[in-house]
Amino acid sequence: MDSTQVAETAADTTDPRAGLRAVTSLRALADALELRQVEAALRAGMTWQQIADALSVSRQAVHKKYSKRIDPTIDVPRRAS
């Protein structure tokens, strides 16, 4: 599927109930991918501030959401900024 077709399919609103349910799957996918990227960033030694900057959110917001969700074996860097 090329990008035009993707956009067309994604914008299909003929069955809104199914469309809304599909959006919940999209949200779950986005959350799962964000968690993986945050974990990868911490493993690579990035700080919470650097992750927050990349996600365009505050350091507090990203820390609150992910500090307890990440793999507990990750050695999280102490606040460096």
Place this chain on the structure above:
Amino acid sequence: MNRVSRIIATSYDLTVAASEEASRFGVRDIEIEHVLLALVLDDGSAGRALRSTGITLHAARQAVADQHREQLATLGINAELPGDGRIRAAFENGHEWTDRATKLLTDSGSHGRKGDTEAVLRAALVERSGTIEDLLQRLGTTPADVASRLDDAPHAPSVHPPAGGRLSRTRTAFVPAPVDDVWAFVSDPERLPEWDMNLARIRRANGSWVGETRTEAPGGKRLRVRSNVVRQEIARTAATEPRHVTWEMRYPDAPRANRRRISIDIDPVPGGSDVTVRFAWVRGAGPAGLRRLIAPITRFLARPVVAIALWVQVTALTSAISRALRDG
């Protein structure tokens, strides 16, 4: 069990199983589909009703994965949720309930409903997004069929009555594995650290088994453990293959301390096994000297804490056995 304790117990049990099932998909939010997976594992009437339709945990997990994949495809996205299919223990991941999953719990305990897993399933059967209905259809059944099975189900009393005594607690969990697999797992001394979270490791010494108490939580956090209870002598004091095993752990460096006793009964049920775990503290000689005089008062005051501690211990054991046998 009163209504409030039942609601707390239901929510704890479902949180553990649902968050572990969610972790297989790489997500930390407990959604209604993960509650459904947890209900498939329930040892009460909810789990029995779902399993009586032929639903297995494997099929239900597949239905959840298919539903997400197909819903994403309708948006033009060719992707699966990125989980690796491995379970991360509930205490290792910071899960949260989504609003609509929380609503199932609150609905199950409101308007005079019992707040047990059956009430949660009944709430799930009428949830309005259509997610559960679609999943049940993928699994060859309907909400109406499951509801009628709940209505018709006889109330089965537990085969193993709770053990007496203030220092013991009994719990049953459904495990989607045959009796022989459960037996092989729980009767093997070398596999004890996989389900008894109190044990870090075990080794053979002079014909018996010696264990080492866990001094570090799975996340690496140090636990406060008295040095005289680090070494444990472990004995299998009863074994009837493949249905019953009893383990006893004593602390040779603290001869007056209580011993731990874990008895496990395994019963075949449709789709797997019911695993009944009895956890007990077996009283040792108790404190010596002056502390012995005040021991009865201390025991009385500590009763509520001990009751909670026993519940936590036996729940941790059943959860760990269930988790290990449905991982992968």
